[in-house]
Amino acid sequence: MAPAAPPIVVVDAVTKRFGKGPQATIALDHVSAEIRPGQITGLVGPDGAGKTTLLRLIAGLLKPNEGKITVLGQDSVTAVTTVQHDIGYMPQRFGLYEDLTVAENLDLYADMHELDGTVRQERFASLLAFTALTPFVERLAGKLSGGMKQKLGLACALLSRPKLLLLDEPSAGVDPASRRELWRIVRTMAGEGVAVIWSTAYLDEAERCDSFLLFANGRLLASGSPTDFSRRVDGRTFLITVPPGHKHRVQRRAAADPAIADAIIQGERIRIVLNDGATLPDAAVLGGTGLPQPVRPRFEDAFVSLLHGRTAPRSSPAVPEESTSTAVTDGAAIEAHDLTRDFGAFRAVDNVTFTVAPGEVFGLLGPNGAGKSTTFRMLCGLLEPSAGSARVAGVDLGTARAAARERIGYMSQRFSLYGELSVRDNLDFFSGVYGLSSTRRRQRIDWALESFELGPVARQTSGSLPLGFKQRLALSCALLHEPRVLFLDEPTSGVDPLMRREFWARIGALAEQRVTVLVTSHFMDEAEYCDRLAIVYGGRMIAMGSPDDLKRRFVSDTLPDPTLEDAFVALIETQGTKAAP
Incomplete structure (x- = not known):
């Protein structure tokens, strides 16, 4: 057996602090690890775990306070220029120039790497073909879809033919x-001997890596093979079938059971992970039907189980009962009829029709640039349709848009509150925008601070909050006026899995109070929480049904148990085949 290749990166007892004295924040705490060539190593952990800090230290962009990092045999501090020559780095935020074209961005990076004309053109042609960006070389980077932006960022990072590729959440929002x-592109690079470090908030991606490093609060909790890590919960993972319309209630009941480490919705079933040594509760006690079915453990099961054991268990967050005036009792809560939107000669949305029932959680899914965000904005009253009509909460958006907005709660993809204002000031401002009286305003602000556990940070500026608290604040502001319909535009983008569970527990409670929810998302695991899904592609609706309905369409001998991601990708690929000449 051939000896293992020597590590390309050695992290030796590294500590990194931000600030000085007792108020300093410890981002990494005596971390040691090795990265080997030809492998994809996943950096996994909740928000603020230290993943980005480690990548920046390896890239020589930060210096450790203690310990040492060796990259390709060189010290990352004393030989930083040499080290950076062999590193390709793709930061978390889109780091290219949006007002330059694809070709101009590549030219700029080639200048930075001092590539001569011949080498430059050879690598341009190779990378453009590799990333399928050749037809878009003259398009402004800012006009690319999310996936195309990420591929351009990857192409720029690969121009120098690096031996080490650092990717900070490259698939977020894709x-x-x-x-x-x-993944196809990066796996090819690893096959050519490149060492890849891939930071991710998607736990299914961690399962695809060759090895992983799991962080929490700056400490390395676990490392090794994802398959070996998943075996930690062998015999502790089950699926429970639930009666129609009861999945949110059963999920919250299971999550609160002391025997259960994790409970998530998968279509019309609940996936549970038992605590180590716990006895499986009776499905009927939880509200399920039939016998629990054992299932193969996943990386995510072991991840949540491990973190659950290191933190105090929390009951599912409660959302107090809303007044009966918030519930839509008759007719459809959302109606779209032949909804169309043109931008000049480009048709972004083409005759989209669907209805959403009161209390339904309805997911609008599609690839980047498919038209789902445009559809979403028209239904919120933020964009006027070119043709067709829409009604929300019983109000025609074409004739009474202002009245409809009074019945709508909206949480945007990007944190849209005022970062300079405190948490309480933001709540006060938005309650005023919604026209709440002084007495009602105080009641609703107190409700938000208590229900979303924002009291301890009420005086902090919202811009200084961790991402999970920002999300709580944004949702509480959207609910201050007790809307009948709640619009959520990729609400958990960039949020770690534990925070996403808390968020969806709140959404499930709202749905049971007959609040209607329309959500867009790229997380297929949270799309499972929806009652129905609509898939949009090329501005048209190509499929609709429950998550389980969509998965059943693609059951085959080779794929007996397709995931929702399998179904989504198959639907998109089928449309691409139809469109091909």
């Missing part, structure tokens, strides 16, 4: 089809 394409 649809599943584009994510698979990114």
